[in-house]
Amino acid sequence: MSTDAAPTWPAEFADRYRAAGHWRGETFGGMLRRRAEAHPDRIAVVDPVAGHRWSYAELDRRADRLAAGFLARDIAKGDRVVVHLPNVAEFFEVIFALFRIGALPVFALPAHRETEIRYFCEFTGAVAYVISAEHAGYDYRELAARTRAEVPALRHVFVATGDPGGFESLADVAEAPAGAPADVAEEPAGGDGPRPHELAFLQLSGGSTGVPKLIPRTHDDYIYSLRGSNEICGVDENSVYLCALPAAHNFPLSSPGSLGTLYAGGRVVLCPRPSPDAAFPLIERERVTVTGLVPPLALLWIAAAPGTAHDLSSLDVLLVGGAKFSEEAARRVGPALGCTLQQVFGMAEGLVNYTRLDDPVETIVTTQGRPISPDDEILVVDDEDHEVVPGMTGHLLTRGPYTIRGYWNAPEHNARSFTDDGFYRTGDIVRVTTTGHLVVEGRAKDQINRGGEKIAAEEVENHILAHPSVHDANVVAEPDPYLGERVCAYVILRPGADPLKALAVKRFVRERGLAAYKIPDRVEFVDAFPQTGVGKVSKKDLRAAAAGGTPLSPGT
Ligand code: AMP
Ligand code: DBH
Numbered sequence: 001m002s003t004d005a006a007p008t009w010p011a012e013f014a015d016r017y018r019a020a021g022h023w024r025g026e027t028f029g030g031m032l033r034r035r036a037e038a039h040p041d042r043i044a045v046v047d048p049v050a051g052h053r054w055s056y057a058e059l060d061r062r063a064d065r066l067a068a069g070f071l072a073r074d075i076a077k078g079d080r081v082v083v084h085l086p087n088v089a090e091f092f093e094v095i096f097a098l099f100r101i102g103a104l105p106v107f108a109l110p111a112h113r114e115t116e117i118r119y120f121c122e123f124t125g126a127v128a129y130v131i132s133a134e135h136a137g138y139d140y141r142e143l144a145a146r147t148r149a150e151v152p153a154l155r156h157v158f159v160a161t162g163d164p165g166g167f168e169s170l171a172d173v174a175e176a177p178a179g180a181p182a183d184v185a186e187e188p189a190g191g192d193g194p195r196p197h198e199l200a201f202l203q204l205s206g207g208s209t210g211v212p213k214l215i216p217r218t219h220d221d222y223i224y225s226l227r228g229s230n231e232i233c234g235v236d237e238n239s240v241y242l243c244a245l246p247a248a249h250n251f252p253l254s255s256p257g258s259l260g261t262l263y264a265g266g267r268v269v270l271c272p273r274p275s276p277d278a279a280f281p282l283i284e285r286e287r288v289t290v291t292g293l294v295p296p297l298a299l300l301w302i303a304a305a306p307g308t309a310h311d312l313s314s315l316d317v318l319l320v321g322g323a324k325f326s327e328e329a330a331r332r333v334g335p336a337l338g339c340t341l342q343q344v345f346g347m348a349e350g351l352v353n354y355t356r357l358d359d360p361v362e363t364i365v366t367t368q369g370r371p372i373s374p375d376d377e378i379l380v381v382d383d384e385d386h387e388v389v390p391g392m393t394g395h396l397l398t399r400g401p402y403t404i405r406g407y408w409n410a411p412e413h414n415a416r417s418f419t420d421d422g423f424y425r426t427g428d429i430v431r432v433t434t435t436g437h438l439v440v441e442g443r444a445k446d447q448i449n450r451g452g453e454k455i456a457a458e459e460v461e462n463h464i465l466a467h468p469s470v471h472d473a474n475v476v477a478e479p480d481p482y483l484g485e486r487v488c489a490y491v492i493l494r495p496g497a498d499p500l501k502a503l504a505v506k507r508f509v510r511e512r513g514l515a516a517y518k519i520p521d522r523v524e525f526v527d528a529f530p531q532t533g534v535g536k537v538s539k540k541d542l543r544a545a546a547a548g549g550t551p552l553s554p555g556t
Contacts, residue, residue, distance in 0.1 A: 006199060006216035007406030007414060010422070014197070017401040020375060023220035025196045028099035028259075029063075031223065035265050036060035042237070044262060046269045047089035048282060050161065054089055056265070062174065063096035069173035070101055070128075073156060077102035077192060080124035080202065084108040084117065086135040087247045087270040090160035090170060092258070094130050095201070099219075102194030105201040106214065107248035110135055111453075114143055114513030115463075119211055121151045123409070124202065129154055130170070133162025136273075141165045196220045202408055203250055203348040206454020208427060208445040210462050213417075214408040215348050222254065225352060225402040226263045228372035229256035232354050233317060233342060235290060239266035240314070242282060242291035244274035250348035251322055251452075252292050261290075276304035284310040292319035292344070294452030296483050299329055302336040315339040317357070321346060321368070322452030323484050324440050330365035343368050345440055349424055350403025351376055353438050367437035368430075376400035379423060380432060393441050396430045397423040446539065448475070451483035453517045457539075460518055463509050464489055469497035470505075474529055476539055478522060478546035488546040489520035490529065500525070526552050 009017070017023045035044075040057035047054075054062070075081065081098055083105045085091045095105050106124050108117060121129060129147060131140035144157045144167065157167040194200070196219045203215040230236070233256050241261040245252040247270065253259055258268045269286045271279050274297050282288065293301065298320045305312060318333055321344030333341040345368035346352035353369035371378065380394040381387055388394040397419060405422050406414040417425050427445030430438045448455040457475040464473035472492040477485035493500060502523035509519050530541035530552065545552045 005409040007404075007418075008197075008218075009405055013401075013422075017220075017224075017375065020401075022224045022373065022375065022401040023196065024223070025220070026223050027194050027196050027219040028096065028200055028223070029194065031263060032056070032060050032063060032096050032099075035262065039237075039265055042265060043267050045089045045092050046267065046286060047087075048270070048285075049272050050089060052089040059092060059096065062093045063100055065174040066093055066097035066170065067100040069175065070097055070103065073128075073173065075101065075103050075128055075156070077194065079103045079128075080106050080126040081128040081130060082106045082108055082117065082120050082124070082126045083130050083248065084110070084112065084140065085130060085132055085160055085248070086110045087243055087272055088132060088161050089270065090132075091247050091270075092262075092268075093174075094160060094170070099194065099200060102192075102198065104199055107201065107203055107253075109204070109246050109248060109515070111246075111515040111517055113515055114146055116212070116513075116515060117143060117147050118150055118513075120204075120214075121147060121154050123211070124214065125153055126151075127154065128156040128158060130158045130160055132160050133164065141167065194219065196223075205348055205407070206447060206449075207456045208447045208458065209413060209456055210458045212456070212459075213410055213413055215404055216406075216408045217402075217404070221350070221402040221404075222259075223263065225254055225350070225372060226256060226260040228402075229254065229352065229354070230260050230264050232356060232372060233260075233290065233319065234357060235260055235264050235266060237265035239264060239290055240269060240286055240288045241266060242269050242271050242279060242286075242288040244271040244279050244291055244293060244297070245452075251294075251319075251344070251346060255292060255319065255321070255344050255346050255352055255354075256290075257292065276301055276308065280304070280308050280310040280312065283312050283315055287314040289314055290317040290319070291315070292321070294322040295320060295325045295329065296451040298325065298333065299482065302329065302332050305336045312337060312339075317342055319344045319354075323449045324368070327365050334361075341365070345369055345438060347426060349426075351398045351400065351424070351426070352402075355437070359437075363433075363435065363437055366439070367433060368440050370436045370438060371398075371400070373401055376403070377423070378432065378438070380430060385419070391431060391434070393429055393431045395444055396426045396428045396438070398426060399423045448477040448485050448487050450480075450485055450487060450517055455487060455518050460487065460489065460509065460514075460520065463512050463514060464491060464505060464520075466512070467500075467505065467508050469493055469500050471495070471497075472529070474537055474539065474542055475520065476542045476546050478543075480521075486521040487518065488522045488524065490524050490526050490542055490545075490552075492526060492528065522546075524552075 036056040160170045205213040235256045355369040379397040429442040478488040480486040
């Protein structure tokens with residue numbers, strides 16, 4: 001499978017982004033080398049559980065050794081490697097090793113299970129899969145064994161931390177055999193090494209289709225988003241970023257996240273869990289200055305902060321995003337945590353908006369920020385793609401120097417998700433204020449945003465439909481005071497089928513090996529679905545019913 005399958009920017013745009021100084025011809029491998037040369041002894045990554053405190057020189061050396069080990073195992077430029085790690089230091093060792101080779105990490109989340117992992121491996125034609133032995137009570141080696149049995153093209157499973165069982169440990173890979181090519185390209189020297197305009201990795205989309213889509217990001221475009229984010233969020237070499245959300249997610253990876261912090265020469269502290277009991281002691285001990293949370297976690301932190309014995313005074317900035325943060329909660333961040341709130345409205349496909357540190361408080365608490373770049377193009381359109389009157393609500397379309405022009409190997413989705421002139425259809429409903437800030441007013445895509453975790457309704461529907469007793473299923477969001485939204489499934493049983501309990505549907509979906517956050521929180525059995533005028537299922541009415549507005553009477 002060729003990586004040419006990623007649509008890219010037309011030359012006139014690429015030239016413009018280079019001329020503007022957005023794309024500066026850096027690679028991730030080169031970036032780490034430069035930092036290690038400039039300040040070898042500064043601490044880059046702290047992993048408090050393992051007790052690691054790796055300097056820039058150490059991370060750089062480890063990435064080189066591991067890259068040599070990967071090359072010796074025939075992992076080559078352009079190969080895909082599914083990286084499925086919790087918040088451990090080895091996450092950075094692995095991805096920088098892959099960046100150096102030009103192999104592409106595919107960023108799975110710790111919550112993903114067999115169904116998602118098998119799909120990522122199969123769809124990307126991955127040659128290797130990297131796990132930790134165990135995390136949060138789950139054994140990833142068993143998942144790896146099942147995946148390997150089903151995906152013959154997967155040549156390697158590497159275990160980054162813990163007992164490797166029957167697989168190869170990452171430490172062994174890093175012990176490259178003598179004579180192995182240790183000299184890996186870290187710069188676009190004209191050889192075979194990765195070049196700045198080429199793909200660096202595949203990020204995942206929350207999506208709205210039956211299976212997740214893969215997002216091809218280049219060194220040039222992603223590094224620009226890091227540099228822009230650092231400037232807006234005040235991240236520099238003195239910053240200490242607490243990575244509390246799953247490290248591979250686009251928000252904690254890049255907004256400004258761990259990679260932004262490493263770009264700046266700062267320090268990344270990995271938090272094994274995002275709850276206050278894990279995070280607050282680390283904030284105190286490591287003098288954390290900045291972190292990012294999804295709204296439900298921000299609520300937890302706000303509630304826990306006043307009673308904590310831990311000193312949180314080093315915290316300057318809290319970024320909150322991934323889902324809409326309510327104005328009331330936003331107002332409580334400053335008083336409770338003693339830091340500045342930055343709302344962030346971003347997407348793994350590209351565009352990221354931030355409120356600015358010096359925005360008036362009213363702007364910070366009532367908007368989701370404005371774009372990173374002066375070259376981010378924002379269009380707000382009606383259902384016919386006509387621009388709405390400024391200030392009115394409509395569909396957000398965007399194009400720019402770090403927003404993809406198409407998903408990886410998905411021509412049909414691309415025809416729907418991008419306009420002919422290359423704008424990405426975000427699926428978000430927004431309005432733009434007179435100051436150019438965006439306010440997220442809703443969503444047109446068939447997706448549930450469960451506290452920042454995105455769930456494509458169609459994906460869950462397909463799993464429920466696989467149950468032999470199910471005739472039809474529709475999945476919608478139902479409001480939840482804590483998560484914002486939860487997953488509600490409406491199910492019609494087959495005539496004559498044995499009656500099912502809600503619990504049995506949930507168990508069925510779980511046993512199909514799906515991430516826990518996608519399993520319906522509520523299952524309702526109905527005789528029929530409400531219909532629109534032309535006889536389609538009315539998700540609007542189902543959502544209203546789930547919200548408790550209009551009960552669905554049997555037979556409606
Ligand atoms: P993904 O495309 O999976 O990376 O998810 C990005 C989506 O998350 C956006 O298109 C929005 O729907 C949602 N999102 C992210 N940040 C915010 C925010 N601050 N407020 C509202 N929605 C958000
Ligand atoms: O939800 C997201 O995907 C997201 C949120 C905030 C994101 O990708 C980002 C910032 O970069």
